[in-house]
Amino acid sequence: MTANPRTLHIAAWDDRFLAWLLDILLVGIALSALGEAAGVFSLLTGSLSATTPFTGLNGLGLFVYWTVLEGRQGQSAGKMVMNIAVTDERGDAIDYGTAAIESFGKAFLLPIDILVGWLAYEKEGLRLFNKLSSTIVIETDEAETGKPSDVEYVYPDER
Template sequence: MGTEGDVIGRRIGAIIIDIVLIAIVSSVISGILAQVRLAFLGSLFGLVIGFGYYIYLEGTYGQTVGKMALDIVVVTEDGDPIEYGPAAIRTVLRIVDALPAFYLIGIVAVLVTDRKQRLGDIVADTVVVRAGETGSMR
């Protein structure tokens, strides 16, 4: 189908939406924990929320809230729905893709790869396409 290159702007928008949502939820939880003198757990919960958000939503639906809003979906390179394993791989490698700042490695990878994949996509054998355009991708 070759739609991977058509979603670069949508991917950036989805990342921004997702980061804002995670930051809001993490801030609320950190604030609550600070009130009960457990502020030291705030960072840990923020990390768990961030990882859990991506793994659960992409593993279950192939989309985060940001991807849903911008009508894109993560699928296998064959166009099938992804599962929790590839979702977890993509999520863990967000750490590398985000380096050194502002997802620079991920953006460069998307710009130079034929299927417009960031490092997490390459390792997990996934691509991001417009929703509804799944199916045989090879």
């Protein structure tokens, strides 16, 4: 007897791009503010510009940000806004090590990560480092209802 297969909806590239953009803006603003306050930002990384979001302190900041949030809950702030999440290939939560592998490509090697993904894994919707970490990016159930589909909430008034 086989169980019904779990249905996972792979996130669209445009949702993933918007989540990424929100994340780099958020981390870039935070690093810029911290760097300016400390007076060392430009000394360590050069200027914060659209051409260098993957180098120096910016890349390291993004790597740590994505590794921690996606390893903990599968979602960065950008992914939460876009109702998408990183999971393993079965749709289950990933750990910090897996998140680190998955995050490395988008923090430091995004052009190569995306290009190889589009050329080699186009139908699967994967970046190279998704493939290397055995992860996928899926739409979350919260997008439609605001609540997970497999959870029933019992409120104090209903007991």
